[in-house]
Amino acid sequence: MNTYNVLIIGSGPAGLFAALELERAGVDKIAVIDRLPYPAGGLLNDGKLNFDYRIGIDLDELQIDRDEAQCLMEEIRQVFTGFSKCRQVTFIDRNEKIRALGEIAGENGAQFIAPEQWHWGTDNGRAAVDFLRKRLNKTELLLDTTVNSIVRHHEDTFHVICSHHRKKIRYGAKFILAAPGRSGAYWFRDLATKLNIHHNFGPIDVGIRVELNRKFYDDITDIVYDPKFIFLTSRHKDKVRTFCTNPGGRVRPEDYYDFKLVNGDALSGRKTGNTNFALINTISLTAPFSDTTAFGQMIARQFFLLGGGKPIVQRVGDFREGRRSASATFNSRNRHFELCRPTYQATPGDITLGLPARIIDNLWESLKKIDKIVPGILHPSTLLYAPEIKFFDTHFMTDKDLETNVGGIFVAGDGAGKSRGIVGAGISGIIAARGIARKYF
Ligand SMILES: Cc1cc2nc3c(=O)[nH]c(=O)nc-3n(C[C@H](O)[C@H](O)[C@H](O)COP(=O)(O)OP(=O)(O)OC[C@H]3O[C@@H](n4cnc5c(N)ncnc54)[C@H](O)[C@@H]3O)c2cc1C
Known part of the structure; x- marks a missing residue:
C-alpha cells in the first residue's frame, strides 16, 4: 500500500x-486523486477569473480579512499571468465609465461591482490545466480513481x-484535503x-439563465466583461444577483444523475451573437425544513419532468403575457x-410552473431594474432558461486552517462551501495547504 503525507481529493483549482x-x-509525498481521467475539475469551464474579495470568496467562511484575501488573490493572479492564453478583460483603474455605471445602477436600486477580470475561454481549458500541472514537480496524480471512503487507521x-477500473485500492495518508467540488x-x-x-446546510442560489442578443448588452460588457449587479428585493427583502456573464457565449447544460441544470460559458476563439448571464436568488431555510439541497433538487427534478428531460426556456414576450413558449411560435x-x-435547445415552456412564486417575483423585479440600467435587456426575444441552481450549500465547521473537527482532515473549494469560483477555490486550497504544512513540520 502506498502511503502519502498528504492525499488531496479533487484536481480542481482548490x-x-x-x-x-x-x-x-x-x-x-503528495498525491492528488481524481475520478476523471483528466485532472482539471472546473478549470475546463470558461475560465473567468474575478479578482475582487467580494466575488466568489466568503471572508467569514475562510476567517480572513480583506487584506489577507487581497494577498492570496495576488498569489493566484501571479500564477495565471504566466499563462499566455489568459488575458485581462476588465480594467478597473481610473475607469470613468465604470464609475458612471455604478451611479446609474445605484439610482436604480442596485449595487454594482466591477472586479478586475481575466479570461481564457473553454477552448483553452486544457491548456490552462496543462499550464498548472507543469508547475507541479513532486505531486503524484492518481487519475481515473474514485475515492469511496476514508477510515482512520491509527491515531x-x-x-x-x-476504486480504479473496478479494482479496489487502498492508500495511506497522514493528512487528507477534501476538495471534491460541486459534483x-x-x-x-x-x-x-x-x-x-x-457540517450543516448553508444557503442555496436558485434562478434562471438569461440569454439575449448581445447588441443589447455589449455597451456594458465592453466595459466590464462580467458585470455584477446585486439587488435587495422590495417585497421579500431577498438577495438577487447577476453572475457568470458570457459575452458572445453559449448556454450549456450541466448534467446530473436525475436532472439537468443550465449554465453558460464562452470560447476564446469563436463568439456567438448572444450574451448570457445567470440571475440567482439566495435562499436560506429554517425549521422545520432546513435542507437546502433537497429543496434545490426538488425544483430541478420538477423542471426535468416538465421539460421532458431538459431544462425549460421561455421568451420574455411570452412570459410578459403569462403564456408558455411553444415550439410552433x-x-x-x-x-x-x-x-x-438560442445557443442551447431547451424545451419551450413556462418557467413559472417550476419556480416558487417568491423566486419568480424577485427575479422579475430585478430584471426590470436591469432593463432600466441596460435598456433592451427585456426585449421580447430574450430567453429565460431554468433551472440555474448553485449547490454550494454544505457548510463545514472548520478552524482558520480549514481543518475540520476530525484532526488531519481538511476541506477546500466549492464542494465544502469554502468558495464559489476558480479564484476562491484556489485561495481556500492555499489556506488549507498552509495549515497542513504547519502541522506537518
Ligand atoms: C459551465 C460552467 C462554467 C463555469 N465558469 C466559471 C468561470 O468562468 N469562472 C469561475 O470562477 N468559475 C466558473 N465555474 C465554477 C468553477 O468551475 C468552480 O467554482 C471551481 O471549479 C471549483 O473548484 P473546486 O476545486 O472546488 O472543485 P472542482 O473544480 O469541481 O474539482 C473537484 C474535482 O473533484 C473530483 N471528485 C469529486 N468527487 C470525487 C471522488 N469521490 N473521488 C475522486 N475525485 C472526485 C471531480 O472529478 C473534480 O475533478 C463554472 C462552472 C461551470 C459548471
Missing part, C-alpha cells in the same frame, strides 16, 4: 493550488479506499456524516423573436 503550495512549503493515519459535494457530505465531521418573426437564436 486541489491543484493546494498541491502547488504544499510543494512550495517543502512537503513531500495519525487514514486509509483512503478507492462530489454530496458524496463527501454523506461520508462526513459517517466520520462525524461537523418560438421563432415568430411577427413577435421579433428571431432577434435571439
Whole structure:
C-alpha cells in the first residue's frame, strides 16, 4: 500500500493550488486523486477569473480579512499571468465609465461591482490545466480513481479506499484535503456524516439563465466583461444577483444523475451573437425544513419532468403575457423573436410552473431594474432558461486552517462551501495547504 503525507481529493483549482503550495512549503509525498481521467475539475469551464474579495470568496467562511484575501488573490493572479492564453478583460483603474455605471445602477436600486477580470475561454481549458500541472514537480496524480471512503487507521493515519477500473485500492495518508467540488459535494457530505465531521446546510442560489442578443448588452460588457449587479428585493427583502456573464457565449447544460441544470460559458476563439448571464436568488431555510439541497433538487427534478428531460426556456414576450413558449411560435418573426437564436435547445415552456412564486417575483423585479440600467435587456426575444441552481450549500465547521473537527482532515473549494469560483477555490486550497504544512513540520 502506498502511503502519502498528504492525499488531496479533487484536481480542481482548490486541489491543484493546494498541491502547488504544499510543494512550495517543502512537503513531500503528495498525491492528488481524481475520478476523471483528466485532472482539471472546473478549470475546463470558461475560465473567468474575478479578482475582487467580494466575488466568489466568503471572508467569514475562510476567517480572513480583506487584506489577507487581497494577498492570496495576488498569489493566484501571479500564477495565471504566466499563462499566455489568459488575458485581462476588465480594467478597473481610473475607469470613468465604470464609475458612471455604478451611479446609474445605484439610482436604480442596485449595487454594482466591477472586479478586475481575466479570461481564457473553454477552448483553452486544457491548456490552462496543462499550464498548472507543469508547475507541479513532486505531486503524484492518481487519475481515473474514485475515492469511496476514508477510515482512520491509527491515531495519525487514514486509509483512503478507492476504486480504479473496478479494482479496489487502498492508500495511506497522514493528512487528507477534501476538495471534491460541486459534483462530489454530496458524496463527501454523506461520508462526513459517517466520520462525524461537523457540517450543516448553508444557503442555496436558485434562478434562471438569461440569454439575449448581445447588441443589447455589449455597451456594458465592453466595459466590464462580467458585470455584477446585486439587488435587495422590495417585497421579500431577498438577495438577487447577476453572475457568470458570457459575452458572445453559449448556454450549456450541466448534467446530473436525475436532472439537468443550465449554465453558460464562452470560447476564446469563436463568439456567438448572444450574451448570457445567470440571475440567482439566495435562499436560506429554517425549521422545520432546513435542507437546502433537497429543496434545490426538488425544483430541478420538477423542471426535468416538465421539460421532458431538459431544462425549460421561455421568451420574455411570452412570459410578459403569462403564456408558455411553444415550439410552433418560438421563432415568430411577427413577435421579433428571431432577434435571439438560442445557443442551447431547451424545451419551450413556462418557467413559472417550476419556480416558487417568491423566486419568480424577485427575479422579475430585478430584471426590470436591469432593463432600466441596460435598456433592451427585456426585449421580447430574450430567453429565460431554468433551472440555474448553485449547490454550494454544505457548510463545514472548520478552524482558520480549514481543518475540520476530525484532526488531519481538511476541506477546500466549492464542494465544502469554502468558495464559489476558480479564484476562491484556489485561495481556500492555499489556506488549507498552509495549515497542513504547519502541522506537518
Ligand atoms: C459551465 C460552467 C462554467 C463555469 N465558469 C466559471 C468561470 O468562468 N469562472 C469561475 O470562477 N468559475 C466558473 N465555474 C465554477 C468553477 O468551475 C468552480 O467554482 C471551481 O471549479 C471549483 O473548484 P473546486 O476545486 O472546488 O472543485 P472542482 O473544480 O469541481 O474539482 C473537484 C474535482 O473533484 C473530483 N471528485 C469529486 N468527487 C470525487 C471522488 N469521490 N473521488 C475522486 N475525485 C472526485 C471531480 O472529478 C473534480 O475533478 C463554472 C462552472 C461551470 C459548471
